[in-house]
Amino acid sequence: MNYQEKTDTDWLFEITPKNKFFSLNLNEVWQYRDLLLLFVKRDVVTVYKQTVLGPLWYLIQPLFTSITFTIIFNNLAGISTGTVPPFLFNLAGITVWNYFTACLTGTSNTFGANAGIFGKVYFPRLIVPISIVISNLIKFGIQFLIFIVFYIYYYSQGALVSLNAAAAFFPLLIVLMGVLGLGLGMIISSLVTKYRDFSYLIGFGVQLLMYLSAVMYPMALIKEKIPSYGWLVQYNPLAYVIETARYMLLNVGQISVFGLLYTFAVTVIVFLVGVLIFNKTEKSFIDTV
Numbered sequence: 001m002n003y004q005e006k007t008d009t010d011w012l013f014e015i016t017p018k019n020k021f022f023s024l025n026l027n028e029v030w031q032y033r034d035l036l037l038l039f040v041k042r043d044v045v046t047v048y049k050q051t052v053l054g055p056l057w058y059l060i061q062p063l064f065t066s067i068t069f070t071i072i073f074n075n076l077a078g079i080s081t082g083t084v085p086p087f088l089f090n091l092a093g094i095t096v097w098n099y100f101t102a103c104l105t106g107t108s109n110t111f112g113a114n115a116g117i118f119g120k121v122y123f124p125r126l127i128v129p130i131s132i133v134i135s136n137l138i139k140f141g142i143q144f145l146i147f148i149v150f151y152i153y154y155y156s157q158g159a160l161v162s163l164n165a166a167a168a169f170f171p172l173l174i175v176l177m178g179v180l181g182l183g184l185g186m187i188i189s190s191l192v193t194k195y196r197d198f199s200y201l202i203g204f205g206v207q208l209l210m211y212l213s214a215v216m217y218p219m220a221l222i223k224e225k226i227p228s229y230g231w232l233v234q235y236n237p238l239a240y241v242i243e244t245a246r247y248m249l250l251n252v253g254q255i256s257v258f259g260l261l262y263t264f265a266v267t268v269i270v271f272l273v274g275v276l277i278f279n280k281t282e283k284s285f286i287d288t289v
Helices: 026-031 033-046 054-076 086-107 127-156 165-192 197-211 219-225 227-234 237-250 257-281
Strands: none
Touching (some): 054 086, 086 127, 086 165
């Protein structure tokens, strides 16, 4: 019996081991875009599916956090926010910060949370953390609408707030925040497969990082009050994102060109390192998870 030999052109896709030292595989991710949309839908629907308030938790968390910060840091500690109402000042920082933390914590356990799927079927593993970053954009959009509502309210009450012309670049700032969270999340997710301690430290680390990212105070304040520790904030790229976001949305504070360039450079490096470690870990993580 004669068998006709197969040629490479007979196959639509060919799955081979990854031999490249670094590869984003964006073409492959695009081929699986339908699966990416399914993961995004899963992340949005299932998070609060069995809760009483459902998506309202998207609104409750930033509102209560802003109220708490206003009472503690502005009323009790006496931190001044200039002409901007303290609640609106805090809400702007928290809204942007929440997107970063959602991306970071959501992607930091990619391998552990999806080990069952990864062990049964092949698809580009990068799809899972990307889907988390995209789905969190929906959550950010809801919280940002709440910020707009309070912005309009305070503006109608005569508060001295206004948008800066640089607000047109605000979406780029959010993309930068998401990519940085994605890169850090992929690094942590890869480390968690071997060192489970990181999964316990991530919550504490995020809370500590928030206080070093100028979420509830202007960057100039820490340099003025505690100059010896100002470098902790000055070399934190997240602080420049938060400060720039408030400058764009509330026209308060200042924008640092050096700070933004520094943040962009750190984001690119962290993302590339994250992809490199993630791709390397996905080859053998199933043996350690």
